[in-house]
Amino acid sequence: xxxxxxxxxxFYDKKRKLCNLGVCFGxxxxxxxxxxxxxxxxxxxxxxxxxxxxxxxxxxxxYTLTYRMLGSRExxxxxxxxxxIKIFKSLPHFKGDSKLSTWIYKVAYNTxxxxxxxNKRNKTFVDIDHVKDVAFVSMNNALDKMLQEERKELIKRCxxxxxxxxxxxxxxxxxxxxxxxxxEKTLDIPVxxxxxxxxxxxxxxxxxxxxxLEKEIFQNYG
Amino acid sequence: MDKxxxxxxxxxxxxxxxxxxLESPSSNFTDTIMSQIVETEMKASIExxxxxxxxxxxxxxxxxxxxxxxxxxxxxxxxxTWFGNGQVDLFxxxxxxxxxxxxxxxxxxxxxxxxxxxxxxxxxxLKRYFDNSWxxx
Numbered sequence: 070x071x072x073x074x075x076x077x078x079x080f081y082d083k084k085r086k087l088c089n090l091g092v093c094f095g096x097x098x099x100x101x102x103x104x105x106x107x108x109x110x111x112x113x114x115x116x117x118x119x120x121x122x123x124x125x126x127x128x129x130x131x132y133t134l135t136y137r138m139l140g141s142r143e144x145x146x147x148x149x150x151x152x153x154i155k156i157f158k159s160l161p162h163f164k165g166d167s168k169l170s171t172w173i174y175k176v177a178y179n180t181x182x183x184x185x186x187x188n189k190r191n192k193t194f195v196d197i198d199h200v201k202d203v204a205f206v207s208m209n210n211a212l213d214k215m216l217q218e219e220r221k222e223l224i225k226r227c228x229x230x231x232x233x234x235x236x237x238x239x240x241x242x243x244x245x246x247x248x249x250x251x252x253e254k255t256l257d258i259p260v261x262x263x264x265x266x267x268x269x270x271x272x273x274x275x276x277x278x279x280x281x282l283e284k285e286i287f288q289n290y291g
Numbered sequence: 292m293d294k295x296x297x298x299x300x301x302x303x304x305x306x307x308x309x310x311x312x313l314e315s316p317s318s319n320f321t322d323t324i325m326s327q328i329v330e331t332e333m334k335a336s337i338e339x340x341x342x343x344x345x346x347x348x349x350x351x352x353x354x355x356x357x358x359x360x361x362x363x364x365x366x367x368x369x370x371x372t373w374f375g376n377g378q379v380d381l382f383x384x385x386x387x388x389x390x391x392x393x394x395x396x397x398x399x400x401x402x403x404x405x406x407x408x409x410x411x412x413x414x415x416x417l418k419r420y421f422d423n424s425w426x427x428x
Contacts, residue, residue, distance in 0.1 A: 128315075136314045145314075275300060
């Protein structure tokens with residue numbers, strides 16, 4: 070169990086060029102690692118430097134989630150900072166019955182939702198009731214023909230066009246390595262509901278991507 | 292959408308999401324957070340926290356005023372000559388002579404002694420508290 074998790078994290082680390090997630094190594098799955106426990110204990114004992122290690126380890130993940138959900142860099146930075154302050158204050162109450170990362174994502178996700186509620190706005194509405202056939206093959210071909218940088222830029226733009234809840238859900242799904250049980254803890258929603266919401270989020274993403282891909286092709290070759 | 296389409300959609304989004312990159316906050320992100328945390332910690336450490344809650348202080352004040360009033364009851368405020376004709380000394384004599392007044396009751400005397408004992412017991416506890424909260428920081 071331990072080895073599998075290590076390998077998965079390592080793979081994820083390399084692929085996404087993550088910051089040092091060394092705190093997650095040597096884990097007992099779904100619980101806090103020994104290293105994490107030591108780090109938490111140091112922070113609880115008043116070692117603020119230890120907290121900066123935790124911030125460095127998770128800042129990119131938290132910032133990515135908040136940026137995708139809020140769609141603004143300034144706001145995302147502010148909310149990410151609030152998230153870490155909340156984490157610091159609540160750390161003494163963290164029982165360690167979930168992964169530290171899951172708990173951090175939960176705080177970040179809820180802080181984003183609070184901000185969205187406070188601003189009384191959601192980014193967009195995507196109608197998926199009429200989405201029936203998405204031509205995945207042709208979309209795949211079109212995407213493959215694009216330059217890697219262009220493709221990444223398009224994907225980023227499309228993610229930003231999704232409603233906050235959907236993009237948050239999709240982001241968490243991949244941050245949590247597609248582990249629905251962990252997502253259940255993060256979102257406090259039953260797995261069955263998460264599955265339905267994920268399906269809808271994927272559908273919306275595919276639709277937004279298709280529309281923007283058409284625009285892109287039209288602009289470049291039209 | 293049937294099961295095959297769902298699977299196709301899932302694979303497609305998996306592939307796309309695999310290409311996404313992590314965003315990075317500003318370079319001084321960690322420093323900003325740490326300075327905010329240190330500031331919060333400093334505020335918390337110098338924040339005034341009374342040793343006794345307000346309600347206890349109010350109760351002690353009432354007891355003190357009541358006791359003083361009781362001991363001085365022979366010289367009530369109705370007496371207009373209270374401060375006027377040299378009876379102030381008598382007032383304070385009576386106040387300061389309260390142990391003699393109460394000496395008739397042994398229980399009261401024991402209560403006062405017990406109170407004194409408890410007060411003395413508190414001294415090392417209070418010293419440790421102040422040592423921890425001020426000197427060792």
